[in-house]
Amino acid sequence: MSKLHCIGCGGELQNTDETKPFYTPKSLDADETIYCQRCFKMRHYGKVIPTFLNEQDYQMMLDNIDPNGLLVQVVDIFDIEGSLIPAITRLATEKNLIVVANKRDLLPKSVKNAKLKHRLNAILHQEGLKPLTIELTSAVKNHGIDSLIETISKHAKGRDVYFIGATNVGKSTLINHMISAAARKKSEPITTFFAPGTTQGFIEIPFDDINVYDTPGLFKKNHFFQILSGDALKKIQPRKEINPRVYQLEVNQTIFIGGLVRIDFLKGLPSQFVFYCGNDVPLHRTKMINADNFYDKHLHHLLVPPFEGEEPMDFRVNQIPLKRDTKTDIIFPGLGFVSVKGIGVLRVYAPKEITPYHREALI
Ligand SMILES: Nc1nc2c(ncn2[C@@H]2O[C@H](COP(=O)(O)OP(=O)(O)OP(=O)(O)O)[C@@H](O)[C@H]2O)c(=O)[nH]1
Ligand SMILES: [Mg+2]
Incomplete structure (x- = not known):
């Protein structure tokens, strides 16, 4: 039997041990889409249940990426350098990387996008990245989503597309908005959350003739997430x-x-x-x-x-x-x-x- 994965976080579902990850009380033969119990709780009760990949797990995850794939690296415009991951930088070439600077809505509107892109480009070059292009987006405000879809369609050239990056930068939110912007039918959205460690495995989303994959993020060590929680984090x-x-x-x-x-x-x-x-x-x-x-x-x-x-x-x-x-x-x-x-x-x-x-x- 093929393995069933949680539609919210991509983890491999099991219904035998409630204390282990990706548990569902449901039958795994059911002909329906299933959220694991953790995603269910996060979605319905807003409970924080973070789970993190360590660097080794993350490298294993990257090893499963098709080497011919197109990488869409999402960074938080608020912590650009801190969103970069050496293992991704090693994988990136001038032909397989698009960088998306997300959470644009948090910076003042008065700042020109052209200026931001120019500075971003310089910062990325300094960090050893030469992307095909940089997109500025706000997933929550739905800004820049059409342009992102266009860019991905243009550069995919039959390749699989992987959204990758540090945790909590907005990968899953972006994909959800791409799906609704293009009015593609996917009945259940991917789980997104204010705390890091939400997506747990690859989630495949067919998008026209392209396969788009959402992936788990790498936890940022140097981040206030490390030391704050609850109300302080909010x-x-x-x-x-x-x-x-x-x-x-x-x-x-x-x-x-x-x-x-x-x-x-x-x-x-x-x-x-x-x-x-x-x-x-x-x-x-x-x-x-x-x-x-x-x-x-x-x-x-x-x-x-x-x-x-x-x-x-x-x-x-x-x-x-x-x-x-x-x-x-x-x-x-x-x-x-x-x-x-x-x-x-x-x-x-x-x-x-x-x-x-x-x-x-x-x-
Ligand atoms: N202000 C703002 N918040 C955003 C934006 N995109 C995502 N967020 C918020 O950032 C948080 C994390 O979003 P996710 O989509 O779960 O992030 P992710 O990169 O998939 O995280 P992991 O699955 O943990 O790797 C959520 O609270 C989102 O609502 C954005 O463009 N602007
Ligand atoms: Mg996610």
């Missing part, structure tokens, strides 16, 4: 267009991003700091000399998350240089980024599990 995840928050900072001033990150302006002339974080994440400025007291007094209240009853972050200090004549982005994967214009030095306190990185500004 609070930092931007849901709609971000209002950039602009601060003119002087040396010896400090700014807090919730109780998660502290930035001290150690050296430099007065400079503009533009924060691209979820609109609900509080920012507070204080004098550096008062910053320790401010943190002790306001953690869990003004400075949230973490919320009352949750552990404070275990901070590690990073020094970040600001270069002359360029704007520098400092990225806190999962939380957002700050763009700083000017020359100088920052001291950044971030949770020890998170390594902030910097680059020439995206915007």
